[in-house]
Amino acid sequence: MKSMKKHWYDYLWIFSLTYLILGFFNILFAWLGLICFFVPLLISLVKGTKGYCNRYCGRGQLFGLLGGRFGLSRKKDIPVWMKSNWFRYGFLAFFFVMFFLMLWNTYLVFAGAQGLKQAVTLLWTFKVPWQWAYHGTLFHAGVAQFAFGFYSVMLTSTLLGLITMVLFKPRSWCVYCPMGTMTHLICKAKNR
């Protein structure tokens, strides 16, 4: 029998939860989310594995806990189209476009062509006023603009993940997670 003992990395969901909460108090903490972008890419590029998904992804663990132990999931099969390559790659491409749009908006603030917008955009559409989490920045307003934009990405993906967690299996997000799809592609290219 394999030992089912817990490892330190089984508690990384605490970090993911803390990250989301911190964004309600000071938006600049959103920058920490870059860890969840660079670490999985580095692991897949250097080791050629999906070690991040497999072990360290706190968000996946959070969905697993809420949908599993807390019973907030119907535990039904995800529709076939959602696991198809065209949907997964399409969602990755869409995510990329929206991400670069966010970077462009950040650039405009850095360039002084646009003022800082103290709002979080949910599902790429709904602008939610978020000024309570902004207390000024030591650096340029663009630094804060990136934080608002990046937190929007993180909160939006959490929201989507929660919806599919409830509808389908707890970690349904893992099926179409853009980071997962990207690291999957890297592993396929590396281990061909």
Next chain:
Amino acid sequence: MVKNRKKRKALVQQSYCVACGCCVKVCPVGAIQIMNGITAQADPSTCIGCGKCAKECPASVIEIQEVED
């Protein structure tokens, strides 16, 4: 009386597997592995066919199949 209960084993439909590793975490005998970050693979000699991985898999790509000895 002849005992003819067939053995059950996990089989991964690899074309749809996203290699997330949820199955690895729940396997009680460590029979399932992620190969090169591409797909999960169950070792039939270790697998006891309990079905925990199939239940857990977010893409539902693992099937428990009866196999001949």
